[in-house]
Amino acid sequence: MFCPKCGANQNEEMKFCNLCGANLYAVRQVVDSRQSGITPEVKRYNEIKGGIITSCVGLGLMIFLYVITEGIIRGLDLPRVAVEILSRAWIIGILPFFVGIGLMINGLLVSKKLLKASENELPTKPDALKDGAEPRVLRSADTNEFIPSTFSVTEGTTKHLRSTGQKQ
Secondary structure (H helix, E strand, C coil): CECCCCCCECCCCCCECCCCCCEHHHHHHHHHHHHHCCCHHHHHHHHHHHHHHHHHHHHHHHHHHHHHHHHHHHHCCCCHHHHHHHHCHHHHHHHHHHHHHHHHHHHHHHHHHHHHHHHHHCCCCCHHHHHHCCCCCCCCCCHHHCCCCCCCCCCCHHHHHHHCCCCC
16 A cells, blocks of 8 residues: 555555554545445445334334234233233334434434544545646655565575485
């Protein structure tokens, strides 16, 4: 990965640029989201849609459990304790219902604020391309920058093989 600020080649695991200190983690997140085609706005709409679907599933589960348990209670001669338990089984559907409500609230309120904040932080064009300026060009790699190693994994192995007294 190249640093967008200074153009230095950086390791993919680096969170900050070694030369200028730019936040590479944030840049990587933006690049990944743009490459996958999922913008923060699309994520927000997907979250709202998921909340609506989850709430509807919870509501459907509540209705289904209510109808089934009422049929069992009226169709069978059950003890009073079993009737009490079965008559409240529909409440199980309230969990996905409220999870869906939470997703919708998050998508409508919280994610909207995050979307506005991300739009304010990330400029649409890099500073180098504003006002008709020429785009920055990365310099070519200089192989003289590499520090020569003082040792090697295979160093001296042929000497070791000669001294073991192998048969010829």
